[in-house]
Amino acid sequence: MSDHHRLFRRYLEIDAASEELVRRAAPALIRELDGVVSNFYQHIRRHKEAMARFPGGEAQLARQEIFLRDWLRSLLDHGTQGDNASRQLQVGRVHLDAAINEELMVAGMNWLRGDLVALCHRVELPEDIDRHELAVNLSRLIDFNLALMLTSYWRSFQERAMRLDRLAMIGQFTSTINHELRNPLGVIGTSSFLLRQRLEASGADAQSFAHLDKIARSIDRANSIISGLLRLLRIEQPDRAKIGLRIFLDDLHADLPAEEGLVLELRLPEPAAFGMFDPVQIGQVIHNLVRNAREAMDGKGRILISASSDPTAAEFLVQDDGPGIPIEQRERIFDPLFTTKSFGTGLGLTLAKSIVDSHGGSLRLEDGLDGRGIGFRIRLPHYYGPVRD
Ligand code: HEM
Numbered sequence: 485m486s487d488h489h490r491l492f493r494r495y496l497e498i499d500a501a502s503e504e505l506v507r508r509a510a511p512a513l514i515r516e517l518d519g520v521v522s523n524f525y526q527h528i529r530r531h532k533e534a535m536a537r538f539p540g541g542e543a544q545l546a547r548q549e550i551f552l553r554d555w556l557r558s559l560l561d562h563g564t565q566g567d568n569a570s571r572q573l574q575v576g577r578v579h580l581d582a583a584i585n586e587e588l589m590v591a592g593m594n595w596l597r598g599d600l601v602a603l604c605h606r607v608e609l610p611e612d613i614d615r616h617e618l619a620v621n622l623s624r625l626i627d628f629n630l631a632l633m634l635t636s637y638w639r640s641f642q643e644r645a646m647r648l649d650r651l652a653m654i655g656q657f658t659s660t661i662n663h664e665l666r667n668p669l670g671v672i673g674t675s676s677f678l679l680r681q682r683l684e685a686s687g688a689d690a691q692s693f694a695h696l697d698k699i700a701r702s703i704d705r706a707n708s709i710i711s712g713l714l715r716l717l718r719i720e721q722p723d724r725a726k727i728g729l730r731i732f733l734d735d736l737h738a739d740l741p742a743e744e745g746l747v748l749e750l751r752l753p754e755p756a757a758f759g760m761f762d763p764v765q766i767g768q769v770i771h772n773l774v775r776n777a778r779e780a781m782d783g784k785g786r787i788l789i790s791a792s793s794d795p796t797a798a799e800f801l802v803q804d805d806g807p808g809i810p811i812e813q814r815e816r817i818f819d820p821l822f823t824t825k826s827f828g829t830g831l832g833l834t835l836a837k838s839i840v841d842s843h844g845g846s847l848r849l850e851d852g853l854d855g856r857g858i859g860f861r862i863r864l865p866h867y868y869g870p871v872r873d
Contacts, residue, residue, distance in 0.1 A: 488631075488632070488635055489564060489632075492628050492631045492632070493564055493628065496624045496627055496628055496631075497624070498563070498564060498621070498624050498625065498628060502621040502624065503563035503564065503565070503621075503625075505613065505617065505618055505621055506560060506563055506618065506621050506622055506625060507560070507561065507563065508610060508613060509560075509604070509607075509609055509610075509613055509618050510560040510561050512607040512608055512609055513560055513600070513603055513604070513607060514556075514557055514560055514561075515607070516603050516606075516607055517553050517556050517557065518553075519599070520556065520596065520599040520600060520603065521549050521552050521553050521556070522549070523595065523599050524552060524592070524595050524596060524599075525545050525548070525549060527591075527592075527595045528545070531588075534584075534588055536867075537582050537583065537584055537796075537867065538795070539795060539866070540795050544795055555575070556596070556600075558571075559625055559626075559629065563625055564625065564628055572629065572632040572633065572636075573632075573636055575633065576632065576633045576635070576636025576637065577636060578796060579633065579636075580636060580637060580640055580865075581796045581797045581863065581865040582795075582796040582797075582865065582866075582867060583844070583865060583867035586634060586637055589630070589633055589634065589637075590630065593626050593627075593629070593630040593633075596626060597622075597623055597626045600619075600622050600623075600626070601619045601622065601623060604618045604619040604622060605619065644841060647837070647838070647841060651716065651717075651838065654713060654716060654717070655717050657713075658710070658713040658714060658716075658717060661710060661713070662710055662713075662714065665706065665710065666707075666710065669703055669706055669707060672699065672703055673700070673703050676696050676699045676700065676703075679696065680693070680696050683696070712832075712835070715835065716834060716835055716838060719765075719835070719838055719839060719842060720765075721842065722761065722762035722765050722839070722842055722843050723762045723764075724760050724761055724762055724843070725760070725761075725762070725763070726758055726759075726760055727758060727759050727760070727761060727763050728755075728757070728758055729752075729753045729757040729758060729759055729791040729792075729793060729798060730752050730753060730755060730757065730791075732759075732763060732766075732767075732791075733750055733752060733753075733789065733791055734750075734752075735767075736767055736770060736771075736789075737750055737789075739767070739771075740771070740774060743778065743783055744783075745783050745784040745785075746778060746781070746783055746784065746785060746786075746787065747785070747786045747787070748774070748787050748789070749786065749787070749788045749789070750788075750789050750790070751788060751789070751790035751791070752791070753790075753791045753792045753793065757791065757792060757793040757798070758793055758798065759791075759793055759797075759798025759864050759866070760798070760864070760865075760866045760867075761798065761843055761845075761864045762843070765839045765842075765843075766800075766839070766840075766843070766862070766864070768835075768836075768839065769836040769839050769840060769847075769862065770789065770800060770802060770862075772832045772833070772835065772836045773802040773836065773860050774787060774789070774802060775832070776832060776833070777802065777804035777806060777857075777858075780804065780806040780807060780857075780858075781804055781805075781806035781807070781857075785804060785805050785806050785857070786804065786805045786853060787802065787803070787804045788801075788802075788803045788804075788853055789801070789802050790803075795866075796865060796866060796867075797845070797863050797864055797865045797866060798863075798864045798866070799861060799862065799863050799864070800861070800862040800864075801850070801859055801860070801861050801862075802859060802860045802862075803850070803851075803852045803853045803857065803858070803859035803860075804852050804853060804857040804858060804859070805852055805853040805854055805856045805857040806852070806856070806857040806858070807856075807857070808852060808856060808857050808858050809849070809858055817833055817849065818833050818834060818837045818847070833847075836860075840862055840864070843864050843865075844864075844865050845862060845863050845864040845865060846861075846862075846863045847860060847861070847862050847863075848860070848861045848863075
């Protein structure tokens with residue numbers, strides 16, 4: 485049980501005895517869950533912005549009823565125990581992806597609470613169960629789960645705020661760096677060019693030229709870091725449109741340069757799969773990930789790009805079978821200017837993450853192919869932005 489769980493449990497005064505009471509009443513309550521579930525979706529139907537979160541309409545609601553019934557059964561049977569923590573985070577993420585706002589979440593829990601409490605007073609129960617006490621304990625379990633769901637929202641908000649903070653800081657530094665470093669870099673470049681001409685005229689040794697080459701490469705790198713930082717600042721708001729994933733991947737594939745020794749595979753999704761995103765920006769992200777994979781693999785190996793969509797989001801997965809990234813470096817790979825390569829600016833992944841963030845999506849590191857390499861999963865919610873009446 486995580487610290488969060490322990491804290492919520494303590495504040496809500498949930499203990500072994502209160503959970504046992506709910507568990508004893510569970511069989512009787514579970515028999516009546518159909519009514520609770522169907523009432524919940526009656527509430528959803530009454531609010532058009534809630535209904536709009538189910539693009540699959542009634543068919544999707546029918547599937548959804550099964551999820552909710554399972555969720556309620558597990559709440560009654562296991563309370564705060566079991567594999568609740570990771571399951572709750574996952575459920576929280578699904579709702580975040582589907583752009584269900586906190587107000588709807590709180591209201592949803594309230595609809596469930598109302599019906600469950602009413603059940604406590606109606607169903608047949610063992611004689612020694614105090615109905616009022618049962619209702620209070622059940623209500624606490626609902627609040628416990630509400631708190632966990634809201635924690636997912638809060639965490640995602642914090643992550644985004646931290647990233648924006650960091651980008652704002654980069655913004656301030658970049659304009660200073662741009663002003664203060666471009667000039668000296670230009671002077672170094674010109675002077676080393678003149679020096680090269682003099683050395684050529686006087687027939688200097690190869691080592692002197694090697695040093696000049698090093699200076700030129702370092703100037704290029706410094707310049708491209710500055711340009712990369714400026715690009716990072718100029719990411720525009722995505723121009724989102726409904727995009728068929730098959731066509732998108734096919735076009736993207738045609739744009740990716742072929743390279744000997746490197747196998748680039750596509751796993752195409754079903755024809756109806758779609759996403760809501762800016763095709764230019766997301767194309768740039770995937771290009772970036774493929775380029776990274778190529779460079780990490782030194783031009784030899786396999787890269788697989790796959791795509792899929794579900795009712796709430798589209799996903800892309802870019803995997804390779806290269807050397808991978810050591811565990812201790814994994815947390816830092818999205819940090820600006822962090823790079824594992826001897827070349828490159830260390831901004832590619834920061835740029836990719838910023839683009840995905842501005843779509844309200846997530847970019848996560850995953851396992852690669854055949855137990856080697858790495859993978860990046862891009863998840864892009866179909867709905868993004870606050871949902872208001
Ligand atoms: C408040 C209590 C709620 C509970 C306990 C609940 C529970 C769940 C569960 C267990 C899932 C499946 C998660 C998964 O795929 O792993 C889910 C998905 C979903 N929920 Fe909720 N939910 C709640 C409120 C809401 C509300 C208020 C809406 C508003 C529209 C909503 C919309 C959705 C949508 C759109 C999905 C994804 C459906 C899909 O993938 O087909 N939920 N919910």
